[in-house]
Amino acid sequence: MSDAECLATDAAKEDATIGGKMKVPASDKRPVEAGDKSETDDKVREKAGENTAVPSRADSSTSGEASSSANPNSEPRDPNRKRPTVLLVIGMAGTGKTSLMQRLSAHLHEKGTPPYIVNLDPAVTYMPYGPNIDIRDTVDYKNVMKQYKLGPNGGILTACNLFATRFDQVIQLCESKTDVEYILVDTPGQIEIFTWSASGAIVTEVR
Numbered sequence: 001m002s003d004a005e006c007l008a009t010d011a012a013k014e015d016a017t018i019g020g021k022m023k024v025p026a027s028d029k030r031p032v033e034a035g036d037k038s039e040t041d042d043k044v045r046e047k048a049g050e051n052t053a054v055p056s057r058a059d060s061s062t063s064g065e066a067s068s069s070a071n072p073n074s075e076p077r078d079p080n081r082k083r084p085t086v087l088l089v090i091g092m093a094g095t096g097k098t099s100l101m102q103r104l105s106a107h108l109h110e111k112g113t114p115p116y117i118v119n120l121d122p123a124v125t126y127m128p129y130g131p132n133i134d135i136r137d138t139v140d141y142k143n144v145m146k147q148y149k150l151g152p153n154g155g156i157l158t159a160c161n162l163f164a165t166r167f168d169q170v171i172q173l174c175e176s177k178t179d180v181e182y183i184l185v186d187t188p189g190q191i192e193i194f195t196w197s198a199s200g201a202i203v204t205e206v207r
Contacts, residue, residue, distance in 0.1 A: 060164055084116070084174075086183045088204065093189025101186045104129040108182055115182040116174060122159040123152065123188065131186070135163050156188050157197060160190065164199035 016126045087104065101117070105130075108115045119131040122141035139162050145155035174183055185203075187194070194200035 024129070058165065084180050084183050086185065088185045088187065090187050090191070090194055091189070092191055098124065098127065098186060101184055104184055105129045113181045115184045116177050118170065118178045118183065118185045120160065121186055121188040123156050133173060135159070139163050153190055156190050157193055160193055160199040161197065164202045167202050
């Protein structure tokens with residue numbers, strides 16, 4: 001089973017459905033009501049960890065402390081292990097982010113160092129490369145638009161906020177790849193996600 005399938009399977013085990021695919025973490029037991037307009041930044045921060053700006057499991061593991069307090073089955077990070085280089089590609093819509101990702105991926109494959117690729121754009125319809133983790137496997141942004149009565153931009157932003165509540169799992173998957181030198185992250189063209197949204201802060205502030 002691929003990492004993307006594992007992440008989607010984990011999401012399918014929770015209680016209340018969001019957008020037909022992703023589910024609210026178990027800590028939020030109430031079903032989403034039709035009148036709820038969006039998953040607010042405050043709710044995202046509450047689920048992800050208000051004091052850390054990133055999910056607690058990710059924070060404990062990236063700080064070098066034992067992450068077993070959050071996940072008893074995980075091992076503490078080896079401080080001597082070389083960490084992969086992460087390339088987070090951010091830009092306005094149509095500026096060539098996905099094209100750059102494709103060229104970087106092709107170049108690294110030619111060098112014999114295939115990257116680990118994460119797609120955070122829930123609305124992309126065509127990708128010239130195969131991501132290892134794909135937000136579209138977890139959140140259906142069109143269903144999010146219908147459920148919260150949002151437009152395209154609001155649907156993408158809310159889908160990213162929902163996905164951010166389980167970004168700790170993404171971090172754990174990336175950290176488990178001991179043979180990966182580069183992690184490439186493609187993002188949506190809605191730049192406001194990275195200027196004031198909680199999900200953008202969670203993604204960009206991970207150390």
